[in-house]
Amino acid sequence: MNENTPPVAAREHTVESFTREFLRELNFSQGVDLDRASDNDKYLALAKTVRHYLMTRWLETLRNQYTDQAKTVAYLSAEFLLGPQLENSMLAANLDSIAAESLRGLGIDIEELRGVEIEPGLGNGGLGRLAACFIDSLATLNVPSIGYGIRYEYGIFRQTFVDGKQVEKPDDWLRLGSPWEIAHPENAVEVHFGGHTKKAHGGAEGARAWLPDWHVMAVPYNYMVPGYRNGRVNTLRLWSAKATRAFDLQIFNEGDYEEAVRAQTFAENISKVIYPEDSTPQGKELRLQQQYFFVAASLRDFLTNVLPPDYPLENLPNRVTWQLNDTHPVIAVPELMRILIDERGWDWDKAWGITQQVFAYTCHTLLPEALEVWPTDLLGKLLPRHLEIIYQINDEFVDQVRAAYPGDELRVRRMSIVAEHPVRAVRMAHLATVAGFKVNGVAALHSKLLAEKLLVDFAQMWPEKFTNVTNGITPRRFVRLSNPGLSGLITEAIGDGWITDLDQLSRLEPLADDAEFRRRFREIKSSNKVRLAGVLAKRGDIELAGDGMVDAMVKRLHEYKRQSLKLLHIVSVYEGICSGRIPLDSVTPRTFVFGAKAAPGYVRAKETIELINAVGRTINADASLKGRLKVAFPANYNVTLAEVLIPAADLSEQISLAGKEASGTGNMKFALNGALTIGTDDGANVEIRKLVGDENFFLFGMDEPAAAALQASGYHPDEFYESDADLKAALDMIASGAFTGGDQGGAVTSIFADLTEHDRFMALADFRSYLDAQAKVEAAYADQDAWSRSAVLNVARSGFFSSDRSIRDYLDRIWKAKPIDQNA
Ligand code: Z2T
Numbered sequence: 001m002n003e004n005t006p007p008v009a010a011r012e013h014t015v016e017s018f019t020r021e022f023l024r025e026l027n028f029s030q031g032v033d034l035d036r037a038s039d040n041d042k043y044l045a046l047a048k049t050v051r052h053y054l055m056t057r058w059l060e061t062l063r064n065q066y067t068d069q070a071k072t073v074a075y076l077s078a079e080f081l082l083g084p085q086l087e088n089s090m091l092a093a094n095l096d097s098i099a100a101e102s103l104r105g106l107g108i109d110i111e112e113l114r115g116v117e118i119e120p121g122l123g124n125g126g127l128g129r130l131a132a133c134f135i136d137s138l139a140t141l142n143v144p145s146i147g148y149g150i151r152y153e154y155g156i157f158r159q160t161f162v163d164g165k166q167v168e169k170p171d172d173w174l175r176l177g178s179p180w181e182i183a184h185p186e187n188a189v190e191v192h193f194g195g196h197t198k199k200a201h202g203g204a205e206g207a208r209a210w211l212p213d214w215h216v217m218a219v220p221y222n223y224m225v226p227g228y229r230n231g232r233v234n235t236l237r238l239w240s241a242k243a244t245r246a247f248d249l250q251i252f253n254e255g256d257y258e259e260a261v262r263a264q265t266f267a268e269n270i271s272k273v274i275y276p277e278d279s280t281p282q283g284k285e286l287r288l289q290q291q292y293f294f295v296a297a298s299l300r301d302f303l304t305n306v307l308p309p310d311y312p313l314e315n316l317p318n319r320v321t322w323q324l325n326d327t328h329p330v331i332a333v334p335e336l337m338r339i340l341i342d343e344r345g346w347d348w349d350k351a352w353g354i355t356q357q358v359f360a361y362t363c364h365t366l367l368p369e370a371l372e373v374w375p376t377d378l379l380g381k382l383l384p385r386h387l388e389i390i391y392q393i394n395d396e397f398v399d400q401v402r403a404a405y406p407g408d409e410l411r412v413r414r415m416s417i418v419a420e421h422p423v424r425a426v427r428m429a430h431l432a433t434v435a436g437f438k439v440n441g442v443a444a445l446h447s448k449l450l451a452e453k454l455l456v457d458f459a460q461m462w463p464e465k466f467t468n469v470t471n472g473i474t475p476r477r478f479v480r481l482s483n484p485g486l487s488g489l490i491t492e493a494i495g496d497g498w499i500t501d502l503d504q505l506s507r508l509e510p511l512a513d514d515a516e517f518r519r520r521f522r523e524i525k526s527s528n529k530v531r532l533a534g535v536l537a538k539r540g541d542i543e544l545a546g547d548g549m550v551d552a553m554v555k556r557l558h559e560y561k562r563q564s565l566k567l568l569h570i571v572s573v574y575e576g577i578c579s580g581r582i583p584l585d586s587v588t589p590r591t592f593v594f595g596a597k598a599a600p601g602y603v604r605a606k607e608t609i610e611l612i613n614a615v616g617r618t619i620n621a622d623a624s625l626k627g628r629l630k631v632a633f634p635a636n637y638n639v640t641l642a643e644v645l646i647p648a649a650d651l652s653e654q655i656s657l658a659g660k661e662a663s664g665t666g667n668m669k670f671a672l673n674g675a676l677t678i679g680t681d682d683g684a685n686v687e688i689r690k691l692v693g694d695e696n697f698f699l700f701g702m703d704e705p706a707a708a709a710l711q712a713s714g715y716h717p718d719e720f721y722e723s724d725a726d727l728k729a730a731l732d733m734i735a736s737g738a739f740t741g742g743d744q745g746g747a748v749t750s751i752f753a754d755l756t757e758h759d760r761f762m763a764l765a766d767f768r769s770y771l772d773a774q775a776k777v778e779a780a781y782a783d784q785d786a787w788s789r790s791a792v793l794n795v796a797r798s799g800f801f802s803s804d805r806s807i808r809d810y811l812d813r814i815w816k817a818k819p820i821d822q823n824a
Contacts, residue, residue, distance in 0.1 A: 010053075010057075011052060011053045013094065013095070013098060014098070015101050015102045015105065018095070018098050018102040019102045019106065021049045022045055022102060022103075022106075025044075025045035025046075025048045025052075026045040029044070029048055030044055034106065039113060039116050040116055040176050042108055042113055042116075043116040043117060043179075044177065046086065046103070046110075046113055047085070047086055047089075047117075047179035047180065048179050049099075050086065050089045050093060050099065051089065051179065051180065051224065053093045054089065054092070054093050054224055054226050054233050057226070057232065057233045058224055060231070060233075061233050061234060064820070065306065066308075069308075070817075070818075070820060071144070071319055071320065071815070071818070072144045072145060072146060072302075072306065072319060072320050072321075072817070073138060073144070073145035073320075073817055074145070074147075074148060074298070074302055074321070074323065075134060075135060075138070075145060075147045075325065076294075076295060076322055076323060076324055076332060077127075077128070077147065077325035077328070077329070078149060078150060078290065078291065078294065078325070078326075078328035078329065079124060079127055079131060079149065079274070079328075080122050080123060080128060080147060080149045081121065081122060081123025081124070081125070081129040081132050081156075081639060082119070082122065082132045082223075082639075083129075083132065083477065083639030083640065083643070084114070084117045084643075085120075085180045086113075086117050087114065088136075088226075088476065088477055088481060089180075089224070089226060091228070091480065092226035092228050092229060092476070093229075116176075118173045118175075118176070119173070119639050119640050120173055120180075121156040121171050121173060121638055122150070122151075122152050122155050122238070122274060123274070124276060124556065125555065126364070126471075126555075126556075126663070126665050127278075127325065127326060129665060130325075130471055130665060130803075131147065131149070133472065133474040133665075133806075135225045135234065135236055136225065136228075136474040136476060136477070137802075137803040137806065137807040138225075138234060139225045139226060139228075139232050139233065139234040140228045140232075140476070140500060140804060141227075141804060141808070141811075141819050142227065142230060142232050142819040143811065143817060143818075143820070146234065146237060146302070146306070147225065147235070147236035147237065148236075148237055148294060148295075148297075149236070149237075149238050149294060150238060150239055150271050150290060151181070151221045151238035151239060151240040152271055152272070153174060153271060153272050153273065154170050154171050154172060154274070155171040155274055156171060156276055156638075157169060157171055157276055157600065158171050159597050159636040161633075164609075164610050164617065165606065165609070165610050166597070166598055166600075166610075168276075168600050170273075180223055180224070181221040181222065181238070182221065183220075183221050184220045184222060187220050187301070187305065188217040188218060188219045188242065189217070189218045189239075189296070189300045189301060190216075190217060190244070191215060191216055191293050191297055192210070192214070192215040192296075193214050193215065193216075193289065193383070194212055194213040194384075195210065195212040195213040195214075195384065196210075197384050197385045197388060198211065203342070203345050204345045204347045204348075205348075206341060206347065206392075207341050207342050207345065208342060208385060208388065209342070210384065210385040214267070216268070217241070217244050218240070218241065218242075218293060218296075219239065220237050220238070220239055220297070220301065221237070221238045222235050222236070222237055223236040223237075223238065224236075228499060232820075237298070237301065239293065239294045239297045239298070240271045241267060241268050241270035241271040241293060242268060243264035243265075244267075269286065270286070270289050270290055271290065271293070275287050276600055277599045277602075278556040278599065279365055280367075280369060280599065280602070281370065281372050282601075283378075285378055285382065288374060288378065288379065288382055289382065291330075291331050292382070292383060292386075295329045295331050295335060296335055298329075299335055299336060299339065302320065313340065314354065316354055316358055317357035320358055321358060321360055321814070321815045321816075321817065322358055322359050322360075323362065323814075323815070324360065324361045324432055324436065325362055325364075326362060326363065327372045327429050328372070330372075330428045330431055330435075331383070331386060332359065333359060333393075333431060333432070333435040334383075334385075334389040335386065336351075336355050336358070337351050337355055337389045337393075338385055338386065338389060348392070352393070355435060356437060358437075359432070359435050359437065360439070360440070360814050360815070361436035361438070361440075362440050362441075362442065362469075363429065363439060363442075363450055363455070364442055364662050364663075366446060366449055366450070366453070366659060367660065368454070371427065371428070371429045372428040372429070373425045373428065374426045374428065375424065376425060377424075379426055387426075390417060390418070390426055391418065393431070393435070394416060394418050397415075397416075398412055398415075401415055401461070404461060415430065415457045415458065415461075417430045429455070433458045433465070434458075437465070438813070438814045439455065439458070439465050439466050440467045440468060440469045440813075441469075441662065442468075442469065442471045442662050442684075443468070443470050443662060443663035443687060444470060444686060444687055445681075445683060445704070446663055446683060447466065447467065449704065450466065451463075451466045467813050467814065469809045469813065470684060470687060470800075470806065471663040471668070471684060471801075471803075471806055472665075472668065472800075472801050472803035472804070472805055472807075473665055473668050473672070475499060475502050475802050475804075476499060477643070478673070479672055480499050481643065482643035482644070482646065482647055483528065485528060486524050486528075486673065486674065486795070487499075489517075489524060490508065490795075493507070494508060498799070500804065501804075502798075502799035502801075503800070504799065505796050505797075505799040506796055506797065506799060508795060508796035509796045511796075512792040512796065515785070518785060518789060518792060519788075521674065522784065522788050525648070525650070525674065528644075528647040529547060529550060532544070532550070532644050532645060532647075535641070536634055539635075539641075540634055540635060542632045542633075543620070544630055545589045545590055545626075545627055545628055545629055547589075548588065548589025548590050548591060548627075549589065549591070549650045549651060549781055550590075550591055550593060550648050550649045550650050551590050551591065551592050551593065551650065551651040552595075552645060552646070552649040552652060552670070553566050553592070553594055553595075553596075554593070554594065554595035554596065554642065554645060554646075554666060555595075555596060555664075556596060556597060556599075557597060557598040557602070557605040557606075557608055557609060558605065559604060560656055560657055560660040560761050561656045561660075561661065562656060562657060563594070563596060563608050564751065565766065565767065565770060566592070566653055566655060567611060567615060568727070568730050569770060569774055570592055570615060571615060571730040571733055571734060571739075572727070572771065573587065574615070574618075574629070574733075575726075575729050576726070577625070577629075579729070584624065584628065587628055587629065588777075588781055588782070589627060589629075591630040593632045593633075593634075593645065593649070594612055594632070594633040595634060595641060595645065596633075597636070597637065604750070604751070607747035608751065609633075610747045611734070611739070612633055614739040614740050615631060616631030616632075616633055617739070618739045619631050642669070646670055646675070647673045649670055649673065650675055650676065650781070650787075650791075651675055651678060651777060652666070652667060652670030652671065652676065652677045652678070653678055654666075654667045654678070654679035654682070654685050655678065655680055655701070655766075655770065656680060656761075657680065657763075658680045658681050658682040659704035660761065661682045661683035661685075662683055663684045664684050664685065667679065667683070667684055667688060668684060668688070668801035671688055671692065671795075671801065672794075672801060674791040674792065674794055675791070675794070676696060676777075676787070676791060676794060677698065677794075678698040678774065679698070680699070680701040680702075680703075680766070687800070688798070688801070691797045691798065691800055692793060692794045692797045692798065693793065695790070696790040696793050696794055696797075698774075698776055698777055700766065700769040700770050700772065701766040701769050702765065702769075707765075710765060711762070715759070715762060715765065717757065717762070717765070718756050718757065720764040720765055720767065721755075721764060724768055727764065727767050727768070731756065734751070734752060735748060735749075
């Protein structure tokens with residue numbers, strides 16, 4: 001790029017100018033005039049207009065990235081769950097009111113247009129959404145950074161319910177075109193697969209030649225990542241697979257047209273669809289292809305397009321940290337080694353010395369079954385050279401362990417990157433931990449348990465490698481945009497500095513004691529409930545229990561998260577009403593809201609959904625419970641729905657078995673929007689409770705040591721079933737078929753049997769304590785004014801959970817990179 005490129009003229013921030021640009025887009029991009037324009041035309045024209053306003057800043061940021069030579073954070077993630085882009089872009093560009101006024105002048109309702117946008121669902125849940133929050137904060141904090149990921153043609157499936165059962169539909173999110181991306185086919189990168197290796201001619205000692213037998217092109221699509229009104233627009237670069245001309249031409253020339261087309265489809269499948277498992281990887285070959293595909297393209301892109309030509313890679317650690325978002329991108333480690341040794345001719349030790357300084361690894365789980373392991377058969381077939389490199393990394397590592405712990409062969413076997421049983425396989429978390437200069441967990445408890453349990457051997461060997469960075473969420477999207485009412489109230493009280501400095505929320509503390517402030521807070525909550533009710537009514541005829549409590553449990557469906565425990569609570573209340581144990585008029589009016597997708601192959605999770613819907617159907621049909629109890633389970637929970645649900649919630653359910661949820665980030669969103677949490681001592685709940693105070697949090701259940709002890713001593717869920725009459729009554733009611741039209745088979749038997757016989761996540765053991773905590777919730781909610789006080793204190797004391805703070809922690813503890821002073 002030419003340093004003397006003149007800056008592009010910025011668009012004028014006026015209504016007139018905006019209107020002119022908008023109409024121009026409508027006419028010249030969409031090819032329609034206003035009278036004929038469909039909502040989609042108008043949405044696309046609006047989106048492109050907004051994008052044009054940010055374009056100058058984007059070009060400027062890119063130019064600076066190239067000339068400043070600053071250390072860059074490259075965030076490698078297989079998922080970026082971005083959520084809708086329009087509003088966020090308008091907010092960042094400070095165009096929200098100008099755009100609204102401009103469109104109003106043209107007789108267009110901007111709210112309608114918002115409804116047209118299909119969110120890019122390029123993630124499963126927490127991990128993908130975290131990546132999206134992080135790039136928002138990186139841009140807002142003025143950190144030179146770039147996100148690298150995959151442009152899946154189909155995002156996370158669209159969930160529908162048929163007879164209460166989950167049915168997945170493809171998420172064809174690109175069908176109407178996406179105005180937020182710019183393709184750069186001219187920058188496509190070749191990515192190779194398969195074949196074999198042989199001794200290199202010449203080259204360094206240990207260099208090998210890789211003779212791959214197929215390849216695909218990785219075509220980059222750039223997305224803007226605007227900082228909040230700070231003039232920085234970073235880049236998110238997502239890769240799409242495209243068959244090469246050579247690939248199909250060769251076969252075509254051999255005369256086999258059909259085979260040529262098939263081959264093309266095969267190659268382009270790589271970025272076709274996201275794997276829908278959250279925390280339980282499937283170990284499929286296509287997934288490994290996806291991982292190597294985006295990682296190889298990203299490293300190549302960084303080395304050739306971000307670094308200047310002939311950049312001495314000895315200095316790489318001064319220019320980049322490649323942050324590995326879980327193990328999905330860990331194949332980057334042998335890829336960099338391959339580049340340095342086989343392509344650049346470095347010797348092994350020099351290459352390893354640099355490699356060990358540029359990668360850092362974030363672990364997101366504590367479940368052993370969630371750790372990725374790739375059978376060497378599969379890895380060797382797809383990436384033969386990488387497997388050789390991994391073996392050599394492991395040989396040296398194992399020697400190091402033996403030297404540090406002579407005679408401790410059990411330890412060597414536990415730590416080895418290559419496992420021998422049940423099949424020979426590469427443990428990606430071990431590779432990441434060996435290669436990374438830092439390993440972090442995502443909440444204080446998680447990081448502690450990582451170092452004491454899951455990765456204990458590594459933490460003993462390299463204690464200084466291990467650190468914590470507690471997750472966070474972006475206050476721009478999850479407060480400012482999604483909760484305009486609360487944002488207005490906060491800004492009126494303390495100014496708008498909180499949007500980029502969330503600790504300022506502490507200045508709201510005194511207002512918790514201000515009756516008028518609490519009244520207005522309640523008023524906002526209740527109008528947020530009206531907004532939610534409108535959306536739910538449209539989305540599937542779902543009703544709320546009047547203006548009663550909104551009690552929300554939204555997250556992926558997983559046994560460890562214990563949606564089944566929530567269900568037992570609901571059934572217990574219903575059973576109590578039916579049996580007369582609980583007087584109807586003593587029950588707090590409440591809507592239990594669920595949002596949860598189950599991985600398509602996760603049978604127990606799907607059965608749980610079926611049962612929740614069955615219980616919901618029964619309760620919702622009971623006329624005597626109208627205005628008192630409702631179960632709302634809208635299908636297809638996603639970022640768009642989160643943005644209307646969370647601001648309306650009074651109670652946040654965070655009820656995983658202690659020691660299983662790495663962090664949680666939904667928990668933070670709820671607290672920041674003034675919901676109180678009922679939760680276990682798990683993940684980031686621990687930190688939330690400490691900050692908001694015990695009196696503003698409903699804690700229940702075993703803590704991690706207690707849970708581990710019970711598990712170790714032999715857990716017998718039937719003992720809880722037999723000894724707790726309410727628990728037994730609830731489970732028996734389910735088993736009787738009361739919610740399933742008398743059917744006692746299928747999901748009913750399966751879940752009943754599992755809970756009473758196995759109950760891996762000890763829901764039954766925590767049931768009584770959970771019920772007691774729910775009783776406290778009801779008592780507290782009866783005093784609305786005191787509840788609001790607690791809610792306001794939750795807001796005031798949750799500033800810590802800004803992803804801006806998380807990013808500052810990464811900068812200090814891991815990246816050693818600095819924000820750029822924009823005005824310097
Ligand atoms: C995921 O969303 C999470 C962990 C995973 O472990 C995989 C996926 Cl796709 C391999 C979640 C955690 O379950 C959650 O506790 C955490 O808050 C989130 O990642 C972000 O760190």
